[in-house]
Amino acid sequence: MTRYPESLQKIILLLRKLPGVGKKTAERYAFQMISWKKEDQELFASLVAGLKKNLTICSECGAIYEGNHCFFCNTTHRDPLLLCIVSSPKDIFSLENTRLYNGLYHVMPGLISPIDGIGPEELHLEHLKNRIQKHAIREVILALDSTIEGDATSLYLKKEIESLGVFVSRLGLGMPMGSSLEYVDEGTLSRAFSSRSPL
């Protein structure tokens, strides 16, 4: 079998670590990168090499930030009585872009998933509870994925957080905007029906 040149093979192997990227896609990406301008290749390389240096994961909330202080932990600009729990640092940026929320965030280190060996003890609940008590949080908003793992984690967190006397809410479930009823799955439709609101 004729192999790709070695440096190309190594790039392909690394590209396969990206989510949803298999052999064929990684090969396409690698060949595309060969055709990039030299400046783009070098800029990209220096950015990837500098990821750990330039970006910090906040030890308090788990968000990703550049510079010296976590933007999302800054309580002079943000409401310190609200806490929104997400499953990845990326989700914080999505929620920020709704402009509906200006409270604190907490990134879970994982979601409960017995198949992957992740149980409640992996959620570092003590740290979360300490934060809730330190800031005297009034409401915790669960913004986890609407998946089996996300729902299991939400239910578990609800029980634990309510035991601290804090109000817990979760994101609304229903039809996505712009969707056609024909293509909405039964589960979503049932939820949308139950959570109908006056027009």
Add this chain to the structure above:
Amino acid sequence: MTRYPESLQKIILLLRKLPGVGKKTAERYAFQMISWKKEDQELFASLVAGLKKNLTICSECGAIYEGNHCFFCNTTHRDPLLLCIVSSPKDIFSLENTRLYNGLYHVMPGLISPIDGIGPEELHLEHLKNRIQKHAIREVILALDSTIEGDATSLYLKKEIESLGVFVSRLGLGMPMGSSLEYVDEGTLSRAFSSRSPL
């Protein structure tokens, strides 16, 4: 709007240059790269930065190679009387893996596409004709994509190459292996019917 940290934004912009990668996918990839091990990030960066140094595009045939000499132009190991025309260096590796071909290759600098402003003059036909005559090629095999652009280029090349008195063939058209008749499009089915062979 809350922006991603600057270094992350730049990575996302560059990742969008990959084929079929839009904003959302580039964001997913970038966040995944943040979670890579430092060694993987650094290895990947140095490989991308070294692409132009480690890999050479053969000025003769257009293939990509590592080292001092183009593997595919080496006529001591390869049949110098056959020439296979492809549209990208990547296709050479796919054809090599069939183990059915051991001749020379020629990568076209592009395919005829009036919409993209690529006409026959962009095909650098003189170089191709020189190679055909220099090696006294007996057969040229057209292995271009089965698309409008690929077919247009194949027809144009056939006319030009046959004028040199060289036999021109193209890859067979028909049902892909493992396909179900139900899902094969009409065009492919017509071609498969016309090119039926005794069992």
